[in-house]
Amino acid sequence: MTLRLWLSGLRPKTLPASIAPVLVGAALASRVINQLGTCIEIYPEPAQCTANRAIVEPLQTHFWPVAILCMLVALLLQIAVNFANDYSDGVRGTDEGRDTAESNTAAALEPGSRGTKPQRLVASGVPPKHVLIAAGIAAALAAICGLAAVLISGAWWLLAVGALSLIAGWFYTGGKHPYGYAGLGEIAVFLFFGLAAVLGTEYALAGTVDALGVAAAICCGLNAVMLLMVNNLRDIESDGDHGKRTLAVRMGERRATILLMVCCIAAWALGLFLCMFLWMPWGGILLLSGIAVPIRMVSSVPKHQFRTALSDAGFQTLLFAVVAAVSAVIA
Template identity: 55%
Template sequence: MTTSSRISPCLWLVGARPRTLPASIAPVAVGAAAAWRSVLPPACPELFPQPGWCTAAQMRYQMFGSRFWVVTVLCAAVALLLQIAVNFANDYSDGIRGSDANRGESSGESSGEPTAKASVRSGADPSRPGAFQRLVASGVPPRLVLAAAGVASGAACVCGLAAIAVTRAWWLLAVGAVSLLAGWFYTGGRHPYGYAGFGELSVFAFFGLAAVLGTEYALTGGLDPPGALGAVCCGLNAVMLLMVNNLRDLNDDRAHGKRTLAVRLGERAARAALAVCAASEVLVGAAAGWLLWGAVGAAAMLIAGAVLPWRLARCAWARAFRPAFMAASGQSLAFAALFVLCAVLPAMVPGLFLGV
């Protein structure tokens, strides 16, 4: 097959790694939900003159409510485009280093056709060749992949500048610049920190704390405890997504000198660490649910919010990395959906479930 025939829209879509994208959208949804809860005006008593607290709340809504959805959409676009840019940049850097050569063969999820035995063990679907293809390793010229990363980064910068211009939170420029640099140096540069085992710390900081709290601050000019707990949960979800990926690629990474956290810990300890992250995410989520909606919110987070983390940990322990990866990706969206419900429903329908 010629190189030109390999460069297809489908290959570029796979190269963008769409299963990682929920980890970028979910934090924005969580931050926006936390912000909406504090921006939404309360039900003021029919008194004249109005109480001071009611007047202040209405003024706050007029100030932030009018731009709420515009800024939310811009924040979501920034997060999504940055994730795509990082994915392309990592593909480029890993590709020119040769780290993606024969990616996944040792885990039974190769970019070609896995054996039946490996497919059963890992959960790979042998009818879907190329499920884990990388662009450079598939024959796409590295310069094109780097250019695609640059285009996505530029688009993210445009959306970010628009959001900053609307909110006038100019210090967010520094957050955006650090995010771009962190995305490049994850696998780029002479000493990439992703090759030294700091990837999980990075995604926790940027896909959790920075994304959620940055969105909330851009929308309201402040932060609150539920938003902080939501940021921790989003960070843990991003960590679990990366840990499953690194567990799947552990043997390849070790062979290419890529000392991820999974390589440093070893497979058994890395799987145990993943289980701890899953349990911690459920417990912190329950605390956030309690602050948002009392016992109802906590129960929702403990019961509904524990299904996918349990499946994730169980599949990863059984080396079924494809379903584990799908569970990790789905958990980002599932947590965001539960958080949004717990934040929005009590605020919009006071007294729901007797106000508990």
């Protein structure tokens, strides 16, 4: 039971939000590297081709080690943030009254219920210091992987991005004035799981960013925002009772649900354009093959079927990432 509780504390349904942007950033970086290394075979070789080869060769050599390290950084940071949030919410009492595993089952069967809620570690009786130590270990491992990626790629400014990510993860629910309690969580998620993760990965691997990377970063950010919004809509009642003024609490359930739909439409419109631009028309066709998932997600929220909605939000995050990555590589 303890192992199951710790696995639940990882919040596995949130992990696609960390994997997806790195996958997309790596695929777009591979596209940039391939374009840079493409040159007409003539003799004598143009000076520009020689210069490009000098740039491309080290990037190709370091591509997979840096890509794997970036993926580990993203996953470990997400795990560290999840544990840190569990600790902070637990010691504040925000997670008190959450359903146990048994009552979760009953709630899932009750029509109109808010659905299942995952058990939290501190609220379930795990000593807070143990959860804090777990968060610290995950954060330390993320920092080590990040430092290794920076040493290999030479993108030293990414150290600042990593440090800001750790700080943002802690103060989401930690500290005296957590911004997650003020309704700013969605903004932070968009910045760090969208712009920073995609563009940081692309820069670390290719030494540059482009307009396609920005578009993909926006899509990944919106997908991560939707994952958080579904989670906060599920917890809107308990969060409001404990003074956690998430965006859903501040806006109200109806308006927050409408905003979720707007984000979903925007993410899909931009994602469809991006995938079709990369691989016409098959990228768009592949993405459209999963259109039933976001439709079910936004229709599940008003019915309070949040377990389904969370699974769909995580799936569509990975769906976009996989289709965009395949489109970028094939193109």
